Amino acid sequence: MQLSATPYEERLTAPRSWWLISFLVGVSFALILLPFGTLPLLGGLVGGTAAAAVLASSYGSQRIRIVGDSLIAGEAKIPVTALGETEILDAEEARAWRTYKADTRAFLLLRAYIPTALRVIVTDPEDPTPYLYLSTREPERLAEAIRQAREAA
Structure with missing residues (x-):
């Protein structure tokens, strides 16, 4: 059978609120690292946000x-x-x-x-x-x- 164009495709993306939660996770990491200085604070913000965003993205990457x-x-x-x-x-x-x-x-x-x-x-x-x-x-x-x-x- 010859394959035709996909008649249906849906990605079960995570809701927008999860991206806000990902940022808030980064803020939490930044606050935890605040006593250690500015660079650890920024690292916590970036690293925590990135890790939470990767989890949200992977959970929402399932397709039908x-x-x-x-x-x-x-x-x-x-x-x-x-x-x-x-x-x-x-x-x-x-x-x-x-x-x-x-x-x-x-x-x-x-x-x-x-x-x-x-x-x-x-x-x-x-x-x-x-x-x-x-x-x-x-x-x-x-x-x-x-x-x-x-x-x-």
Whole structure:
């Protein structure tokens, strides 16, 4: 099968408030190093901010993509032919599927700062994973992209 342009791609970026928190972590390091002088203070500000920003960026670097006939969610790569029905989850249902409705065998790519999600049933009998829980800001678009990729496969 020839690969076409990616019909869906989303990066689960961290919210803007996390970048402010990263700066505040740097300020905290600077205040801790204040008694040692100006250079350690600046080093603490720069180093603490940079370390916190790297953590925020890496946590928000997860992607959900549909490439060719595969769904790539984080590190998981699943052929769309192994996927069944999709269920769009609003904020309340998404919280329920993250907590008391969750199955321990499910694949969860969740970010608590993204209120909506998509639940996708796995139909492959060889795969013990019952469903995928994918945090997404655009669950309708992702569900449609999965449906189109499944029809094209």
